[in-house]
Amino acid sequence: MSFYPLLIVLLLMSAVGYWFGSKKALGAVRKSSSFITPRPHQFGLYVVIWALVPPVLLGALWVMLQMTPLQMETGTSQQIDRIFFPILVLLAAGGGLYISILRINPDLRVRKTIEGLVYIILILASIVSILTTLGIVLSLLFETIQFFKKVPMTEFFFGLNWSPQTALRADQVGSSGSFGSIPLFTGTLLITFIAMCVAVPLGLLSAVYMTEYASSKFRAVVKPLLEILAGVPTVVYGFFAALTVGVFFRDVGDSIGIDIVSESALAAGVVMGMMIIPFVSSLSDDIIMAVPQSLRDGSYGLGATKSETVRKVILPAALPGIVGAVLLAVSRAIGETMIVVMAAGFAANLTANPLEAVTTVTVQIVGLLVGDQEFDSAKTLAAFALALVLFVVTLCLNVIALIVVRKYREKYD
């Protein structure tokens, strides 16, 4: 029997079990003198659990066994697969069904079994996400180690030149590739810095306006609008940056006699900042709202104006949270890919001039991995090294954000 019929039979069995279990429980509960008994559908669920859990465990075991390099002739293995396994599964399900129905009586603690299963499912869900993260980190780590076997660490971390085009064939003439990542990180920093210069003041001021100055009617209309802005796909921002803002900056530059390339860091940074504004403003909005009303009252009661209250009481009280929000925004800007792919381009210039073109780590990762690749070439592996560094940087930022927030909290509570 193959997989799907087996699944259907199992589900049918559990449906029958549910029906039968509830029915038997109904009779038993009616007859029982006990004051409070589990409800019939809970008995039904109990039977279903007994019918499904053993086969699922068996299946998991089976898959694991097959993954171990057990030497077996294909013929016998197939026979076991087709006949032995389904029979085993059906036996397990049937056994579970039989035992559980036999055990039904009003005093059985079926709630406990059901709660226990819920508990296990929840734990499994969180373990899966943790393991996934761990798996990603490990795979990054291994590939990065491979990369550093081909390219020395010093070149990667301290090299000033990035041009990852390696020769495809041994006899091919051409660059041998150089993997100095400094221009990428300075580019990322430059664009992130520009983005934060746009996003932090605008986001913070709009949050202050929304929480302290706007009437509740205005707030009710505009706040959802801002949140819609946060939902615009980044690719839209990307071509906005590339086709509108970049060209606009170049034209402005032309008219006042400054040379601005249309793929300037400035255009990409400004648009990325715009993308992050709703992020900063909605986070700060929540944080400012959480400042207790009693502090505002205290300040107004002393004859402070609104702006004095905002500057001297509300913002200082909200500062730790705001710093946290800004750091989160930074780590988002660093990881942002689409806008810079479209607006900043691939030229790895080492410069601090926002009017020139730069590239970022994320752009280069995309560049390294698009198209047909050999999986063990230095070029492909470089993407893993970059990704690992990016991961570590954002991780550190988030940890710092947490520490800052916690430190301030200790001071103020």
Place this chain on the structure above:
Amino acid sequence: MQIQQIDEQQAARQGDAAEMIIKTRDVDVFYGDNQALKHVSLDIPKHQITSLIGPSGCGKSTYLRCINRMNDTVDGCRVEGEILLDGVNIYGPEVDEVLLRARVGMVFQKPNPFPKSIYDNIAYGPRIHGLAANKDELDEIVLTSLEKAGLIKEVQDRLHSSGTGLSGGQQQRLCIARALAVRPDIILMDEPCSALDPIATAKVEELIDELKENYTIIIVTHSMQQAARISQKTAFFHLGEIVEAGDTEKLFTSPSDERTQGYITGRFG
């Protein structure tokens, strides 16, 4: 109005012609469509303690917040009628409510020190109003305010540690000191002792009693004993109206309205 007249006559008879610093005339307050105060008229004597009592939701806090126009900060709140402070209608067009609040200080139910140092908490008001020309003057104001609030001994060697690290009672006295630092004439207190234990309460009451030498104090309280202990005048609010107002002693010994009688003997409220 009638009550007022009786009250004034009484005052005249006792030869105690106290000057009325606040005169409230027919004040109505609305939160949206809901009327919280109805035709409230009340006079507050200078340099005395007036307590406001009444069941929960009867409008005591609302009345208090009218006097320093804190209600202006509430969305949808509307005040009608006149409140005269030294003869000037504080709801008149020429009055700046922000400056008014410097003259009429407020202490809240829950101690609400700013998350700053003790020093900065008290210096907050003087700084925004420019009351001190230099650091020495500011130090002076901070220290005298702490002294007036009876807190100086407890905090003099930790002026630069956080105000939120004090005990509840100390925090409340810090808030009183903070209000005193802007040199108000009137101090409004909304249940200032409700979050305090009996010992801290006794300290704050003692302080309030001393303060009446130089300040006019209006205090909302749920404790009849407290009102009787510390105040000279009492007003009883019920469902947004003033039922009875006058000398504390008279109101508690021989109330003229049976609703007052009922409230002070604990039959409702």
